[in-house]
Amino acid sequence: MSNAVFPPLFIDSLHSEPGFDEQSFVEAHQNEALVSIRLNPFKPSDTQKGAPVPWCNEGFYLEKRPSFTFDPLFHAGAYYVQEASSMFIGHIFNCVKPDGEPVKVLDLCAAPGGKSTLLNSLLNNTDLLVANEIIKTRVPILADNLTRWGTANSIVTNNDPRDFTRLKGFFDIILVDAPCSGSGMFRKDGSAMEEWSQANVELCHQRQQRILADIYPALKEDGYLIYSTCSYSHQENEDVLDWLCTEFAMESINIPVQPDWNITTSQSPKKGAYGYRFYPGKILGEGLFAACLKKTNDSGTLPAHKNSGQQKLPIKEIALVKEYIKDADNYYYLKVADDWLAIDKHHHESLNTLHKHLYIKKSGVRIGKIAGRDLVPDHELALSVIINKDAVLQIPLKYDEAIAYLRKDNLVLSTADKGWSLMSYEGLALGWAKLLPNRVNNYYPKELRILSALPI
Ligand SMILES: C[S@@+](CC[C@H](N)C(=O)[O-])C[C@H]1O[C@@H](n2cnc3c(N)ncnc32)[C@H](O)[C@@H]1O
Numbered sequence: 001m002s003n004a005v006f007p008p009l010f011i012d013s014l015h016s017e018p019g020f021d022e023q024s025f026v027e028a029h030q031n032e033a034l035v036s037i038r039l040n041p042f043k044p045s046d047t048q049k050g051a052p053v054p055w056c057n058e059g060f061y062l063e064k065r066p067s068f069t070f071d072p073l074f075h076a077g078a079y080y081v082q083e084a085s086s087m088f089i090g091h092i093f094n095c096v097k098p099d100g101e102p103v104k105v106l107d108l109c110a111a112p113g114g115k116s117t118l119l120n121s122l123l124n125n126t127d128l129l130v131a132n133e134i135i136k137t138r139v140p141i142l143a144d145n146l147t148r149w150g151t152a153n154s155i156v157t158n159n160d161p162r163d164f165t166r167l168k169g170f171f172d173i174i175l176v177d178a179p180c181s182g183s184g185m186f187r188k189d190g191s192a193m194e195e196w197s198q199a200n201v202e203l204c205h206q207r208q209q210r211i212l213a214d215i216y217p218a219l220k221e222d223g224y225l226i227y228s229t230c231s232y233s234h235q236e237n238e239d240v241l242d243w244l245c246t247e248f249a250m251e252s253i254n255i256p257v258q259p260d261w262n263i264t265t266s267q268s269p270k271k272g273a274y275g276y277r278f279y280p281g282k283i284l285g286e287g288l289f290a291a292c293l294k295k296t297n298d299s300g301t302l303p304a305h306k307n308s309g310q311q312k313l314p315i316k317e318i319a320l321v322k323e324y325i326k327d328a329d330n331y332y333y334l335k336v337a338d339d340w341l342a343i344d345k346h347h348h349e350s351l352n353t354l355h356k357h358l359y360i361k362k363s364g365v366r367i368g369k370i371a372g373r374d375l376v377p378d379h380e381l382a383l384s385v386i387i388n389k390d391a392v393l394q395i396p397l398k399y400d401e402a403i404a405y406l407r408k409d410n411l412v413l414s415t416a417d418k419g420w421s422l423m424s425y426e427g428l429a430l431g432w433a434k435l436l437p438n439r440v441n442n443y444y445p446k447e448l449r450i451l452s453a454l455p456i
Pocket residue numbers: 086108109110111112113114115116133134135138160161177178179180207211
């Protein structure tokens with residue numbers, strides 16, 4: 001953006017914020033926001049990348065913004081387009097995640113899924129990620145992004161934070177990437193600038209407190225709360241930390257940061273809780289505030305869930321479904337309506353518990369439906385990293401063919417193969433097509449297809 005006109009009182013309100021330097025901040029806002037991507041460690045690819053993001057091993061800046069829409073690797077889930085500062089949440093997570101022990105992680109305000117895919121990259125199969133989004137219309141984009149990521153250890157829910165109150169002590173780590181006044185996104189989102197006001201900062205502060213109070217019981221004793229906003233205002237940041245340390249049994253964690261990262265470490269005025277501030281002009285990225293706190297008391301634990309009447313699963317169907325899954329015995333299989341799903345078997349019990357309390361929109365990987373003696377495979381299976389590629393046909397597509405496939409155009413392929421086939425690009429799957437004697441049926445999901453015209 002050029003010649004940014006900041007809202008009245010905005011710059012004044014920042015003068016007392018730790019580390020704020022008006023000149024470099026204003027100069028940085030004369031430039032466009034930087035573009036960065038974070039690679040999917042489960043789907044290695046040769047995608048173009050530039051300089052590394054200092055605080056994230058998988059993060060890279062790009063020299064200019066390419067057309068992600070017309071990059072098949074983007075649709076295959078090889079990377080996520082994520083603003084660089086946000087990737088710092090992964091650094092905090094790495095600093096506090098206990099070694100070797102499986103953890104249950106909640107990303108409470110998760111859509112569109114940037115931080116969910118970031119956290120998921122740092123988890124093992126035995127760890128569980130619950131990605132929640134309160135706004136129903138934002139759930140599909142969250143689910144799609146986790147589908148592209150491809151793992152079978154995440155669950156997407158659509159709940160209000162207060163619904164988690166019942167899950168006492170269930171989570172080891174909770175991320176609250178709170179809705180905020182959005183000043184950190186001024187370079188990327190002009191509307192955030194128009195909507196900014198001190199009154200809105202105050203409203204956001206109250207909403208952040210409500211969300212945190214609701215979610216506190218769901219964190220177990222010695223568990224970690226990671227709190228972040230994309231606001232510079234101390235009411236939404238350090239004041240929230242002071243409130244957390246006063247009202248709840250929480251202590252601040254000092255996260256190591258390297259001096260050359262140019263992140264400003266702040267301390268809250270009353271309790272001295274550590275916060276990490278990202279200012280454009282000092283760091284290469286957008287505005288972010290992040291902090292980490294440890295819970296020091298016990299809110300009780302949820303009584304163990306008794307499985308009421310396990311679903312009796314048809315053995316023949318399971319056998320067929322398992323043919324499509326790599327290391328098939330590592331998964332728990334369940335049928336929801338006609339769809340078969342697989343989730344890492346460590347999460348069977350958690351899934352039952354969550355099912356009792358929350359509105360689950362996606363669990364693990366949807367494999368498909370059985371029709372007669374065949375599986376009608378689901379798009380989630382195609383994009384998953386658990387698919388047994390030896391059990392399916394794969395058709396490598398050239399760039400133009402991949403784009404035609406992603407546009408859901410008719411495909412003409414020179415192959416004598418027949419049946420369900422994975423359409424792949426540079427070794428990564430894009431989705432399914434069914435090869436018939438005289439044509440190819442393109443099964444790329446209609447709602448995901450590329451609608452725009454190819455750039456000239
Ligand atoms: C900053 S955005 C999250 C961005 C996301 N973590 C990412 O990295 O892609 C905040 C999210 O909080 C959700 N939200 C809004 N009001 C909320 C509330 N009262 N409780 C919980 N979440 C809320 C918004 O819908 C939005 O998805």
